[in-house]
Amino acid sequence: MIIAIDGPAGAGKSTIARSLAKRLGFIYLDTGAIYRALTLKALRKGIDMHDEDRLIQMCRETDLAIDNKEDGSIRVFLDGEDVSELIRSPRITKYVSVLARISGVRAEMLKLQRNIGSSSNSVIDGRDIGTVVFPNADRKFYLDAEFCERVRRRFNELKSAGGTISLEEVEADLRNRDRIDSTRKCAPLRKADDAVYIDTTNMSIEEVLESVLNKIGTINNSRISEAEKIKP
Ligand code: CDP
Numbered sequence: 123m124i125i126a127i128d129g130p131a132g133a134g135k136s137t138i139a140r141s142l143a144k145r146l147g148f149i150y151l152d153t154g155a156i157y158r159a160l161t162l163k164a165l166r167k168g169i170d171m172h173d174e175d176r177l178i179q180m181c182r183e184t185d186l187a188i189d190n191k192e193d194g195s196i197r198v199f200l201d202g203e204d205v206s207e208l209i210r211s212p213r214i215t216k217y218v219s220v221l222a223r224i225s226g227v228r229a230e231m232l233k234l235q236r237n238i239g240s241s242s243n244s245v246i247d248g249r250d251i252g253t254v255v256f257p258n259a260d261r262k263f264y265l266d267a268e269f270c271e272r273v274r275r276r277f278n279e280l281k282s283a284g285g286t287i288s289l290e291e292v293e294a295d296l297r298n299r300d301r302i303d304s305t306r307k308c309a310p311l312r313k314a315d316d317a318v319y320i321d322t323t324n325m326s327i328e329e330v331l332e333s334v335l336n337k338i339g340t341i342n343n344s345r346i347s348e349a350e351k352i353k354p
Contacts, residue, residue: 123148123243124258125338126251129265130300130311132272134322134330138265139247141331144194146245151188151238152196153248153255156231157222158209159186159200164221165213171220178226186234212287212295219299222249225308249303252314261338262317265330271323272296 125148127139136152143150160177163184169176187199198206208214221227228250235255239246248255252262267275277292303311313319318337322330 123260124239124256125245125261126256126259127247127263127265128249128252131296132276133265133267135247135265137327138330138334139245140194142334143245148243148245149190150196151244151246153235153246155198155209156186157218158214159198159205161214161218161221162205162209163200171217174224174226177221177224178230181227181230215295219302223302223306228308249311250309252317253312254309262314263334264313264317264319266321267323
């Protein structure tokens with residue numbers, strides 16, 4: 123069973139996807155981590171973020187793996203190196219959308235995402251999961267929130283992780299990524315027609331999780347009980 127969760131940064135996708143996966147005993151696939159790891163490699167190699175041919179070639183020569191931990195967290199491995207923390211840096215965040223808009227890069231990453239996602243019951247979050255990567259996902263959600271609220275959440279998140287980024291910088295980053303992600307030609311950020319839209323602006327994490335679980339349960343109970351069987 124595949125549960126797709128799409129939406130812009132700060133809408134609560136990864137928090138909800140991680141909790142949901144843990145609750146259901148599914149694997150969690152954070153597809154943003156894949157694009158972030160590729161961005162790290164490109165920056166390390168000094169590849170121009172507009173040199174599409176070199177970036178596509180680099181993707182072909184890259185080994186990416188995502189490991190789900192017991193506590194619900196994930197580790198990301200780039201060519202065997204654990205880069206889980208490095209890929210969250212502001213520098214990676216600044217460039218990731220530029221790399222992710224390249225259709226050849228996305229095409230290279232499709233197979234990996236489909237292989238991981240279909241290897242087990244999965245909760246997958248990203249921008250194009252319900253529209254492109256898994257258009258036949260069993261459940262689709264699109265999480266959204268007002269821009270100011272998304273900025274506030276991301277700022278608090280980075281601050282509590284020890285970051286020194288200002289509110290204005292977070293605002294500029296989100297505005298920039300929203301624009302690039304939603305206007306790119308290939309797999310732009312958009313709600314799949316059959317996705318459930320949830321505006322999380324005035325909702326707590328628990329309320330969103332509850333709402334998602336309710337919607338999953340009411341659509342098809344038999345499949346969920348099947349999934350519940352593999353709970354650890
Ligand atoms: O956590 P946050 O929402 O800030 O971002 P992320 O999920 O880590 O994704 C980082 C970036 O990767 C996004 O801004 C997109 O440019 C790109 N991305 C994408 O293009 N397609 C996906 N399925 C996931 C992420």
